[in-house]
Amino acid sequence: MTHRLVEGGIEFARQNGARLVEACPIDLSRDSRSIGLFVGSSRVFEKAGFERLVERKAGRPLMRLVL
Numbered sequence: 905m906t907h908r909l910v911e912g913g914i915e916f917a918r919q920n921g922a923r924l925v926e927a928c929p930i931d932l933s934r935d936s937r938s939i940g941l942f943v944g945s946s947r948v949f950e951k952a953g954f955e956r957l958v959e960r961k962a963g964r965p966l967m968r969l970v971l
Contacts, residue, residue, distance in 0.1 A: 906944055906945070906948050907948055907951065907952070909944075910944065910948055910949060910952045911952065913925065914952060914969065914971070917971060918971050922971055923970070923971055924968055924969060924970050924971060925954075925968070925969045925971065926966065926967065926968050926969075927943075927944065927949050927954060927966075927967045927968075927969075928943060928960060928964055928965070928966055928967070929943050929944040929945055929946045929948065929949050929964075929965070929967065930943060930944070930945060930946065930963060930964060931945075931946045931963045931964070931965055932945050932946070932947065946965055946967065949967050949969075950967075952969065953969050954967040954968060954969045955967060955968055955969070
């Protein structure tokens with residue numbers, strides 16, 4: 905389900921002229937608790953083609969997809 909939501913967001917951004925999409929998901933390798941997963945897992949964004957830019961804080965990377 906999460907993969908489809910991310911794909912839908914990417915498609916919406918493309919259709920509306922966005923040049924990039926950024927996300928700040930949770931890196932589950934550092935925190936296995938499900939609290940806060942409403943922002944998504946970094947693995948989902950990696951599979952969608954996002955690249956890690958910087959780790960804002962432990963377990964919360966800033967990720968970007970150039971469209």
